[in-house]
Amino acid sequence: MLKQLRTVAAVALLTVTAYAVAVETTATHPDTYVVRKGDTLWGIAARFLEKPWLWPEIWQANPQVDNPHLIYPGDVLSLAYLDRVTPQAQVQPGARSEAPINAIPLSEVEPFLKNLTVVEEFKHLPYVVGLEDSHLLASAGQMAYVRGLQDAQAGQRYAVLRPTVRYGKPQPSRDLDARGNPTPLSGNLWKNYVAGSERLGLLGHELAQVNVGTVTRLGGGRDETATLLLEDSGREVRAGDRLVPVQAQPYDLQFIPHPPAATAEAGRLRVLAVADTFTSGGPRDVIAISGGARDGIDNGTVFSVWRSGRHVNDRVTGMDTSRLDDVLKPGAGRVALPDEYAAHAMVFRTFDKVSYALVMEGTKPARVGYELKHPDAQ
Known part of the structure; x- marks a missing residue:
C-alpha cells in the first residue's frame, strides 16, 4: 500500500x-x-x-x-x-x-494495476445474470441485475470483473469463455514454447475489471436479484461477469527496483501471457509470470527474460535426418544451444502464485514461455 x-x-x-x-x-x-x-x-x-x-x-x-x-x-x-x-x-x-520522481512512470502501468487481479477461485462470487431491457451488453447509466449479493447494502460500490485466463495445468494458460470455463484448445499455444513435460499446477484465474457500479436496490421476496447502476463507459458488462467490493487503494504507487530475494529453480518462472497482445511484447508491455508472493517476489523485483536454448541436430557429426530441428526437448543426436537474453522486466503487482511485470528494456521481444532469471544472469 x-x-x-x-x-x-x-x-x-x-x-x-x-x-x-x-x-x-x-x-x-x-x-x-x-x-x-x-x-x-x-x-x-x-x-x-x-x-x-x-x-x-x-x-x-x-x-x-x-x-x-x-x-x-x-x-x-x-x-x-x-x-x-x-x-x-x-x-x-x-x-x-x-x-518526487518514481522508478517508472505510473501512467504506464496504472491501467493494469487497476484492471487485473488473480484469484484462486471465482465461481463463488456474485455474478451478473441479466441486463436492463434484456440487452446483451450494458454500460454507464444502465442497470445490471446481480445474483448472490445477499450481504450487500444499498449505496455500496462494486467492481465488475470478467474471468479471462486460467493459469494452470494441464496447460499453464487457457482463455476463459463467458461462463468462466476454459476455451477448448486455447492452451495449445504453450506447447510451442515450453517442453510438454513441464507442469506448473493451478496458479490462479485472471479477472479483468470491466466496470464499476453502485447497488441501488436489494433483492427480496420473489425478486432474487439486486440492481447495480453501472458508472463506467470504458467497457461493457455482460451476463456472467463477477462482482467484488471496490477497494479504496488496491495497489502501490511507488516501485523500488531490486533483484529477487531468492534464486528460483531453473525453469520454474515463465512468462505466462502478454497483456493485450498474442504471444510477445517489448518495452512498456505487461507480462504475467508464473511466480508470486509465495516465491518471495514483491513489487519492484527485477528479472531478466530469456529464450530457452533449443536442441538442434548436429548435421556434421551426427546423422543427416529430416527430423524436426530447433525443438525444446533433448534427444539422440541433438545438441543443446545456450539460452538467449531477451529483456529485463520489473514486477509491479504480486499475487500468491502469479505476478505482473513491466518490460523495461531489451534486445528482442519477450514471449510466452520464456524463462525468468536473476537480472545478473549471463
Whole structure:
C-alpha cells in the first residue's frame, strides 16, 4: 500500500567504497547530475550504471539522505565514485514544489494495476445474470441485475470483473469463455514454447475489471436479484461477469527496483501471457509470470527474460535426418544451444502464485514461455 510520502532533506555526496565490487558504472558518467522533470529512477540509473536495478544500493550508502527512494526535479546528485570526489557544496536539493520522481512512470502501468487481479477461485462470487431491457451488453447509466449479493447494502460500490485466463495445468494458460470455463484448445499455444513435460499446477484465474457500479436496490421476496447502476463507459458488462467490493487503494504507487530475494529453480518462472497482445511484447508491455508472493517476489523485483536454448541436430557429426530441428526437448543426436537474453522486466503487482511485470528494456521481444532469471544472469 501507498506509504506516506516524506520530504527528502538533501541528496548529498554518495560514498560508494563499500559498493565498489557490486556496482559497475558506465565508462562516461559525470560527477553530478541535475534531476529533470520527466526523469525516472530507472532511466537515470540506466544511463550511469551497468545494472540499473542496483541504484538503491548506491544511494542508500549516503547516511545523510533521509529517503534515498525519493528524489525531486532540481536535485543535484553526486555520481562521483571510487577515487573521484564531488565537493559538498555542489550537491544540493532542488525545490520541493513538484512531486518526487518514481522508478517508472505510473501512467504506464496504472491501467493494469487497476484492471487485473488473480484469484484462486471465482465461481463463488456474485455474478451478473441479466441486463436492463434484456440487452446483451450494458454500460454507464444502465442497470445490471446481480445474483448472490445477499450481504450487500444499498449505496455500496462494486467492481465488475470478467474471468479471462486460467493459469494452470494441464496447460499453464487457457482463455476463459463467458461462463468462466476454459476455451477448448486455447492452451495449445504453450506447447510451442515450453517442453510438454513441464507442469506448473493451478496458479490462479485472471479477472479483468470491466466496470464499476453502485447497488441501488436489494433483492427480496420473489425478486432474487439486486440492481447495480453501472458508472463506467470504458467497457461493457455482460451476463456472467463477477462482482467484488471496490477497494479504496488496491495497489502501490511507488516501485523500488531490486533483484529477487531468492534464486528460483531453473525453469520454474515463465512468462505466462502478454497483456493485450498474442504471444510477445517489448518495452512498456505487461507480462504475467508464473511466480508470486509465495516465491518471495514483491513489487519492484527485477528479472531478466530469456529464450530457452533449443536442441538442434548436429548435421556434421551426427546423422543427416529430416527430423524436426530447433525443438525444446533433448534427444539422440541433438545438441543443446545456450539460452538467449531477451529483456529485463520489473514486477509491479504480486499475487500468491502469479505476478505482473513491466518490460523495461531489451534486445528482442519477450514471449510466452520464456524463462525468468536473476537480472545478473549471463
